[in-house]
Amino acid sequence: MKIEKIKLPSPFPPNHTNSYLINDLLLVDAGVNSEENVKILEKFSDDVILFLTHPHADHFGAAYLFKFAYGHEITCKRLKDAEEEYFELVYHHFISEGLPESLAKKMQERAKERYRGYVIPCDNCKKAPERIKVDGDVFEVIHTPGHSFGHLCLYHKEKKIIFCGDIVLEDITPNPVIEPINEEKRLCVLEQYVETLRKLYRLEVRKAYPGHREIRRNWRELILSYVDNWRKRSLEVWKLAEGKTAFEIATTLFPDIRQIFLAMTETIAHADFLLSNNLIEKRGMRYFRCSEREEVEEMWKRIEERITRGGRDR
Ligand SMILES: [Zn+2]
Incomplete structure (x- = not known):
């Protein structure tokens, strides 16, 4: 080829x-x-x-x-x-x-x-x-x-x-x-x-x-490094979910306003994911934690297992 x-x-x-x-x-x-x-x-x-x-x-x-x-x-x-x-x-x-x-x-x-x-x-x-x-x-x-x-x-x-x-x-x-x-x-x-x-x-x-x-x-090593990066980012978003909007979380994580598009999109992605896993809740525009840090860690551990298990049963 x-x-x-x-x-x-x-x-x-x-x-x-x-x-x-x-x-x-x-x-x-x-x-x-x-x-x-x-x-x-x-x-x-x-x-x-x-x-x-x-x-x-x-x-x-x-x-x-x-x-x-x-x-x-x-x-x-x-x-x-x-x-x-x-x-x-x-x-x-x-x-x-x-x-x-x-x-x-x-x-x-x-x-x-x-x-x-x-x-x-x-x-x-x-x-x-x-x-x-x-x-x-x-x-x-x-x-x-x-x-x-x-x-x-x-x-x-x-x-x-x-x-x-x-x-x-x-x-x-x-x-x-x-x-x-x-x-x-x-x-x-x-x-x-x-x-x-x-x-x-x-x-x-x-x-x-x-x-x-x-x-x-x-x-495979590279793929797993993604999970590790997301786990870290996920914890940052979770930690900032203390009555903040996604915009407030995004600008706290990425203060450079020129990057606002990517900052918003990444924050929203993590907030949506935490929300769908019942680790944070949303009232109006604002996000609030409703879980312990360990629960977030555990979720990412389960995700890593799901990905690697998929690799073995082929
Ligand atoms: Zn692209």
Whole structure:
């Protein structure tokens, strides 16, 4: 199998996105729409099919350059309006979690300004099949929600390789990004992320190709390090649940207001998860602890066991 790594420049941290050309036929992710990126991508012939791991600007912004793309249904949907509807709902949720409306408005305006042009709306995306054949190589398409509900991985069972987008990265813990269903409801993204890790831990992986940087660590060891990071963050959110709103918790944990989007989304993910496990409660917009620290620790221990047990019974 021929795999060519193409490093695409990106305005978002960590300032590049990895794209991979498999057997000269399938390209995994396209990066943002930018002048320098278009120059790189234009070299690909019309025969190259694009595979989109997930609907984030730094992965699907330049998808319009290709005749044909595969992605999750959500990815295809968000590509059509360049995520406009999604962001509308996100700010609605942020406001209902205590973000001052004036700040939300400012953020929205700034995001629009920053975003404008990075994602070009298009409708060349089709729902990915369960398997994709690239020359002689057959890849399983695995649904891996958590960082984005529309996240997909490509797994080659015989060769034990995986193209894992942003769901597993090294040196950066991917954000469990907020996933609104409508103005009131949203998915419990951390619950989905845990389930995804359980699924991914079971796979035999010799080499992983991530959306950013490189993965050198052992696959299963890396997955377990996520649980450890979440356990720590979870305890921080639990501790701050003393009548604070998610916005107040977020700005206590991450005082840098420039990071407010990621701070809000991570705090909400943890609050939703603690809430669904009955470890905190919500009155109006405010969160309150209703458990002991040990109960939070125990929950994460059980989660780790669930993930590793899944690895053994295969
Ligand atoms: Zn992403």
